Amino acid sequence: MTGANPQHDEPNVHHAAASPATGAAAATATVMATVMPPHRPRPGRPGLMIDQDRPSTSRVYDYFLGGQHNYPVDRALAEQLCLTLPDIGAIMRENRAFLRRVIRFLLAAGVRQFLDLGSGIPNQGNVHDLVGCARGRVVYVDIDPTAVETSLEVLADEANATIIQADLRDPASVLDHPQARRLLDLSEPVAVLLLGVLHDIPDRDDPWEIVRQYGDRMAPGSFLALSQGVAGTRPDSGGCATHAYNRGYADGAPRLSLRTREDTLAFFDGFELVAPGLVFIEDWRPKLAEDLAPLSAPKLPAHVPAPVPAPGHRAALGGVGLR
């Protein structure tokens, strides 16, 4: 783990110890060493300890969105995942496109304050970029130091947006944080966003109770928006992809919690789903021309299979509920 160790930040060097160097993984490492463009993430600010030896979900996601804030160990895992689930990048980009449509809907519904839980590394279609022109206020929350570091950098000149480094599993620490209190008035409607993050919260942490606690603090007229990876929609969306994902994060903890439709629906207890309800994210409300423009994707090594063409990637459900 390091806060500021440029020697560790070798853009084209594979960390063999962090990724089992067998079979496809070894091939991934070899090809990565030759094709990945150089990049130099900034060292962490004091207090933000960025671990470059183990992959992080925020940096793997950043990689799939074509971002630059990822390390060799993240790219190695991303490319391993592609071997198991070739369209995983397309799924993540669909999630980002879903986020954009959700924000447009919420703005049209009159919401002007947003709490984005598990906000990730700033990338294409950031919430504060989308709501900024409507003079909206945004509080981002992420547990990951790289997400916090990069968000602080991007938000340096933003008066109406900030990021809190916090664990969303502790709603009181988020909602009562001074920065949240500064920007959010919980006596007025707020949109709470939980996109692409609930699968990081295992059942044993009772994510339904966590969501309920946020709901209890939300004024009538507030919205809850979420997306969740679902099990059993396709032959490869459960078993081996989940296994590869969890093994990649190496600490032995189950990291990817796919859920059934019924369990996903239960997050909306106390909310009324707006049309079209809980559906695959690709089907949630019409896409505009700007949504159809593909989000940029990373250049994958030659041995990584090409993504399966749409409509192959139906792996996440999404919806918006009104309090």
Ligand SMILES: C[S@@+](CC[C@H](N)C(=O)[O-])C[C@H]1O[C@@H](n2cnc3c(N)ncnc32)[C@H](O)[C@@H]1O
């Ligand atoms: C896949 S990204 C999703 C980013 C964004 N919400 C989107 O949909 O585009 C998930 C993010 O959730 C963050 N995260 C995971 N568990 C968290 C927790 N317990 N508290 C706060 N953030 C968390 C990760 O660090 C990561 O940045």
